Amino acid sequence: MDTYQDLITQTFDFPNADFQVRDNELFFHDxxxxxxxxxHGTPLKLTYLPKITSQIGRARKWFEKGIAKTxxxxxxxxxxxxxxxxxxxxxxxxxxxxxxxxTSSWFDISxxxxxxxxxxxxxxxxxxxxxxxxxxxxxxxxxxLNDDFVNCLPxxxxxxxxxxxxxxxxxxxxxKLGLRLASDEEPRFQFYTSxxxxxxxxxxxxxxxxxxxxxxxxxxxxxxxxxxxxxDTSYYWTELSRFIHKYCELRKVCPTLTTIDIGGGLPIQTSxxxxxxxxxxxxxxxxxxxxxxxxxxxxxxDIFTEFGIxxxxxxxxxxxxxxxxxxxxxxxxxxxxxxxxxxxxxxxxALNQRFIMLALNGWQRPYRKIQxxxxxxxxxxxxxxxxxxxxxxxxxxxxxxxxxxTNQPLYVGFFHTGAYQESLSGYGGxxxxxxxxxxxxxxxxxxxxxxxxxxxxxKQDAASMLKILGYTS
Numbered sequence: 001m002d003t004y005q006d007l008i009t010q011t012f013d014f015p016n017a018d019f020q021v022r023d024n025e026l027f028f029h030d031x032x033x034x035x036x037x038x039x040h041g042t043p044l045k046l047t048y049l050p051k052i053t054s055q056i057g058r059a060r061k062w063f064e065k066g067i068a069k070t071x072x073x074x075x076x077x078x079x080x081x082x083x084x085x086x087x088x089x090x091x092x093x094x095x096x097x098x099x100x101x102x103t104s105s106w107f108d109i110s111x112x113x114x115x116x117x118x119x120x121x122x123x124x125x126x127x128x129x130x131x132x133x134x135x136x137x138x139x140x141x142x143x144x145l146n147d148d149f150v151n152c153l154p155x156x157x158x159x160x161x162x163x164x165x166x167x168x169x170x171x172x173x174x175x176k177l178g179l180r181l182a183s184d185e186e187p188r189f190q191f192y193t194s195x196x197x198x199x200x201x202x203x204x205x206x207x208x209x210x211x212x213x214x215x216x217x218x219x220x221x222x223x224x225x226x227x228x229x230x231x232d233t234s235y236y237w238t239e240l241s242r243f244i245h246k247y248c249e250l251r252k253v254c255p256t257l258t259t260i261d262i263g264g265g266l267p268i269q270t271s272x273x274x275x276x277x278x279x280x281x282x283x284x285x286x287x288x289x290x291x292x293x294x295x296x297x298x299x300x301x302d303i304f305t306e307f308g309i310x311x312x313x314x315x316x317x318x319x320x321x322x323x324x325x326x327x328x329x330x331x332x333x334x335x336x337x338x339x340x341x342x343x344x345x346x347x348x349x350a351l352n353q354r355f356i357m358l359a360l361n362g363w364q365r366p367y368r369k370i371q372x373x374x375x376x377x378x379x380x381x382x383x384x385x386x387x388x389x390x391x392x393x394x395x396x397x398x399x400x401x402x403x404x405x406t407n408q409p410l411y412v413g414f415f416h417t418g419a420y421q422e423s424l425s426g427y428g429g430x431x432x433x434x435x436x437x438x439x440x441x442x443x444x445x446x447x448x449x450x451x452x453x454x455x456x457x458x459k460q461d462a463a464s465m466l467k468i469l470g471y472t473s
Contacts, residue, residue, distance in 0.1 A: 004395040005363040012272040019272065024363040028317060028415065031443065031451060033360050037319060037411055040455070043339035043438035044319040047418060047456075049093045050445050051315040056080075056097045058278070059266065059307060066283040072290055074302045079128055081264050081308030082108050084419040089442055089456070090312055092120060100126035100151075102306035109140035127152040128178065128261060128306060130223070132196065138164040146170045153178045155223050155261075159202055162210050162217075169216060177211060178221035178261065179203060181246060183239050194227070200246055207254055218256040221304070222247050225263030230281055237288065244289050248296035260289075261304040268313035268416050270354050271386070309419040316418025318344060318438065319360065322410040325397055326373075333370050335394060337412070340374035342381045343431035344438060345417060346424045349380055357386060360411035362395035364403070370394050372412070376433040428457070430468055436460035 005021060008014050020027045025034045029048060037044060056078060063076040079100040082091065091101075091111070101112065101121070115121035127149060129141050142165060144152040155178035156162055162177070169175055182197035198206060203222075211217050224243040230236065240262070251257050262285065267276055286303075293300045320337035327333050347353035369391055374381035384392055397410050428437060437460040444452045466472045 002366060003364050004359060004367040004393070007367045007393060008272075008358070008363075013274075014272055016272070019358065021363050024361065026358055026360045026363070026413065028413070033317075033319065033413060034411070036441065036443075036453065037321075037360065039453075040439055040441055041459070042319050042321040042411065043337075043344065043459070045344075045417075045422075045438045045440040046317040046319070046443055047087075047089065047440070048315045048317070048443045049089065051418075052090065052093045052311055053097055055307075055311050055314060056094065056099060059305070059310065062279050062282040063286075063303070065279065066286045069283055070286045070290055072286045072300055074289075074300045077126065077302065077304045079126060079261075079304055079306040080311050081306045082111065083423070084308030085312045086111065086423065087456075090315075091115065094311060095120055100128065100304070102128040102130055102308075104131040106134065106137035106140045109137075109144065112144075123147075123149045124151060126304070128221075128223075128304065129154045130157070130180065130306075132157050133161050133164075139168075141165075142168045145173060145175050150174075151176065153221055155180050155221070156206070157197060159198060159206050159210075162206075165217070166210075166214070171216075173216060175217050176220040177217055178223050179206070179219060180223040180225075181243060183224065183226045183243070196225075197223070200242075203246060204250060204253065207250060212254070219250075219254050220256050221259045221261055222250060222257060222301075223261040223263070225261075226265070229265030229267055230262075230285070231265075231267075232277075232281060232284075237284075240285065240288055241292060244292040245296070247301060248293060248298045251298045251301075252296075257301075258299070259302040259304060261306065264305065264307050264309065266305070266307050266310040268309055268419075270356065270416065272356055272358075311419075313419040314416045316416060316421070318414045318417045318421075320412055320414075322394075322397060322412065325370075333368060334373045335370045335397075335410075335412075336373045336375070338375070339438060340376045340381055340432065340435040341372075341383050342374060342376055342378055343425050343433075343435045345414060345421055347421060348383055350424075354386060355417055356415040357383070357392065358413055358415065359394050360413050361408065362410050365395035365398075365400055367393045368396050375435055378432060381432075428460070428464075430465060431460075434465055436465075 018029060060078060077100060079102045080094045081102045083104045112121060141154050153176050157180055180197035182194045182199055207219055211219050226239050247260055290300055320339045322335045323338050324336050325333060341348045371382055371384040386392055394412060395410060399406055439459040440457040442454045442456050446452050
């Protein structure tokens, strides 16, 4: 009999540092997931805070080693991209590691104000203000500048944005500015150039005409980002090289331009099998910048990154129980979960995003090729392919003859779901077909290493939905 454990161990390098199986049950970072399910029920959302600190440390180590290996002369700084997850517990965990912050909305400024008021964020920290600026966003950025948040950097997204700061920043204030360049998208995109940022051709004229001769402002950062992320492809290296050449051109006329921001895009693991050579990619980025700067005869810049998904993605777990199975034709077997992919993990529906999917129990049972169906009435509410293959497998629902009789259902976990899913699905609001939001539990480690669990939000109930819909007050 080929068991589910046979399948996983033969397909992947398993177990590993993150996942182990004990007594036919899955452990994640030494966490007994079945114990948490028995305590809190399903559907269940878990956030494991120590993984955030671990990820920040890993990235810093790769850059530290890459700088030492290449002899790169610039410094490296880590910023967290708040839009990946705005929760207080996420930002507080990240800030324990002395990171800077990157914002994309005027509501981010209110969060920063709150953290500053509590002594958790200092005025000397960098605030990289990205995105297209609404009136409210520009107003709140200006208020930070006038309140002596000395490293608040408005990243100019369009040529006219600077006019607001010219008119509203107080006299006597010295303001650092950044400039985002509009990258070309991958050929598969429906448009050629990103809507975000200033055209390459406009960068030098913008500096020469609006920044250079104003004593209140100095251009200190050039910003770059491509939506495909940091990948070892000709497209990525071409766009990075193009950006560094423009940095060199600007640096020759702007001596205050000492820093580049290469954005986010460092990927998380979406398969048990490690597929990405992080250390190699970081070192190659440094070598590329170093080589072009040497050719152009300009100093190597300091580097910022603003990793969001990489910071929080691998801290998240979403767990469901299998309610029943349905054979819809001769070969399509459906396992129905007690939740929804569209409402709980919207990237699986909108972007065809794959996450690590593993059974929590039943590892000694035979495996079956299945399709997972969500509770909504939408035909797109399903999950039926892993990253490495166009099919999914889970243990059979029925216990084997060698198992003790049990009424325990089969549980399935989706791992590394910690970025974007709550905000995209509308946390605490209404969901498609009024599917309730899962219970959300925050996991940490006490000083002695024991696991702590705290309920952040209960499973959404009917009363909260009726209030939102206007049936009750």
